Amino acid sequence: MPPFLKGKVIFFVTSNIHKFNEARRILREYKISTAMLKNVDAVEVQDDDIENVAKANAIDAVRKCKLSIVVEDTGLFIKALKDFPGPYSSFVHRTIGNDGILRLMENITDRSARFKSIVAFLDPLIAKPFCFTGEAQGKIIKEKRGSREFGFDPIFVPSNSTETFAEMSIEEKNQHSHRALAFRKFAKWYSQISGLQKS
Amino acid sequence: MPPFLKGKVIFFVTSNIHKFNEARRILREYKISTAMLKNVDAVEVQDDDIENVAKANAIDAVRKCKLSIVVEDTGLFIKALKDFPGPYSSFVHRTIGNDGILRLMENITDRSARFKSIVAFLDPLIAKPFCFTGEAQGKIIKEKRGSREFGFDPIFVPSNSTETFAEMSIEEKNQHSHRALAFRKFAKWYSQISGLQKS
Numbered sequence: 484m485p486p487f488l489k490g491k492v493i494f495f496v497t498s499n500i501h502k503f504n505e506a507r508r509i510l511r512e513y514k515i516s517t518a519m520l521k522n523v524d525a526v527e528v529q530d531d532d533i534e535n536v537a538k539a540n541a542i543d544a545v546r547k548c549k550l551s552i553v554v555e556d557t558g559l560f561i562k563a564l565k566d567f568p569g570p571y572s573s574f575v576h577r578t579i580g581n582d583g584i585l586r587l588m589e590n591i592t593d594r595s596a597r598f599k600s601i602v603a604f605l606d607p608l609i610a611k612p613f614c615f616t617g618e619a620q621g622k623i624i625k626e627k628r629g630s631r632e633f634g635f636d637p638i639f640v641p642s643n644s645t646e647t648f649a650e651m652s653i654e655e656k657n658q659h660s661h662r663a664l665a666f667r668k669f670a671k672w673y674s675q676i677s678g679l680q681k682s
Numbered sequence: 683m684p685p686f687l688k689g690k691v692i693f694f695v696t697s698n699i700h701k702f703n704e705a706r707r708i709l710r711e712y713k714i715s716t717a718m719l720k721n722v723d724a725v726e727v728q729d730d731d732i733e734n735v736a737k738a739n740a741i742d743a744v745r746k747c748k749l750s751i752v753v754e755d756t757g758l759f760i761k762a763l764k765d766f767p768g769p770y771s772s773f774v775h776r777t778i779g780n781d782g783i784l785r786l787m788e789n790i791t792d793r794s795a796r797f798k799s800i801v802a803f804l805d806p807l808i809a810k811p812f813c814f815t816g817e818a819q820g821k822i823i824k825e826k827r828g829s830r831e832f833g834f835d836p837i838f839v840p841s842n843s844t845e846t847f848a849e850m851s852i853e854e855k856n857q858h859s860h861r862a863l864a865f866r867k868f869a870k871w872y873s874q875i876s877g878l879q880k881s
Contacts, residue, residue: 527727527728527729528726528727528728529726529727529728529735529769529770529773530726531773536728564777564778564782565776565777565778566777567773567774567777567778567782568777569773569777570728570773571728571770571773571774574728574730574766574768574769574770575766575770577764578763578764578765578766578767578768579763579764579766579786583763583766583786586785586786586788587778587782587785587786589785
């Protein structure tokens with residue numbers, strides 16, 4: 484149990500306040516203190532495996548900041564499209580968007596897809612990043628539904644639901660979500676190794 | 683005129699023999715010796731600007747190899763799709779392919795697009811990479827044409843032609859191509875600074 488971790492603040496390197504709030508809510512249950520760290524200007528690598536992307540980002544961020552950090556990377560993997568948009572989900576969302584995905588999926592019967600989220604943790608005193616994975620299996624529907632326009636949420640229905648992520652309340656989404664799942668795994672692990680107790 | 687460059691072999695970091703042959707043919711006209719360098723395992727960064735991608739790749743490759751190198755990065759930028767697939771052209775080609783692009787472009791009137799290629803040169807004795815840009819303006823046609831299936835060549839017709847890149851002979855393509863243009867700019871610059879004469 485590394486005592487140097489106890490009581491440390493963990494910095495979540497992200498420019499997305501919604502992601503940060505989602506993570507903070509979960510980490511607070513485990514008495515883990517967090518802060519948001521923006522504009523680190525960390526290098527994002529191109530790699531078809533988002534775990535490699537997250538690891539490289541974590542290493543680069545720690546090199547630049549010398550802090551205890553987490554980074555998070557999410558991709559949407561659509562089976563019939565050979566796992567497109569995968570690691571480049573954010574670029575694809577900014578360019579062709581949900582409408583582009585729906586167009587690519589016209590007349591395609593197998594609509595199965597999954598969101599995968601990786602949380603990578605690294606501290607300047609630790610040799611290499613630790614990664615935690617969360618997945619949400621589901622399918623791409625035929626028309627956008629829901630009012631919260633966040634990423635591909637309006638076109639994705641997780642397996643255990645009839646609603647899209649964009650139709651759910653934030654609390655509801657956080658029960659199913661890949662990102663919440665990954666952060667929960669991280670929080671359990673971190674509270675064990677640093678000797679914290681869940682509230 | 684840096685004499686340390688004279689007579690050096692330039693290593694083209696690529697795993698694509700066709701790209702290498704295209705470059706070698708051009709550089710040979712300028713008496714520049716080249717070799718192909720594969721599997722450097724250089725990190726590829728994610729950046730919407732392919733010039734930044736090429737620069738970072740060049741820096742990483744020189745750090746790993748301590749050689750005089752060039753790297754090349756190409757993207758297809760489609761105006762109506764907000765410059766998709768851009769820096770992620772190779773991933774997009776591997777997943778949704780030419781058929782996916784044609785589907786995204788159904789019923790779209792503005793078909794204009796461009797290929798952009800960046801050649802970045804770096805030597806261990808030089809402080810930062812030098813970049814050379816080549817562009818080919820043109821349009822996305824409605825059906826694939828041509829037998830050479832290389833990237834998005836079957837769906838792109840450059841402005842000064844009626845044929846797709848995939849319908850042209852290699853010699854013909856090399857007159858129009860963004861990549862050839864960028865390598866020619868590099869070769870002119872390099873032969874000047876290193877004191878070489880064009881044959």
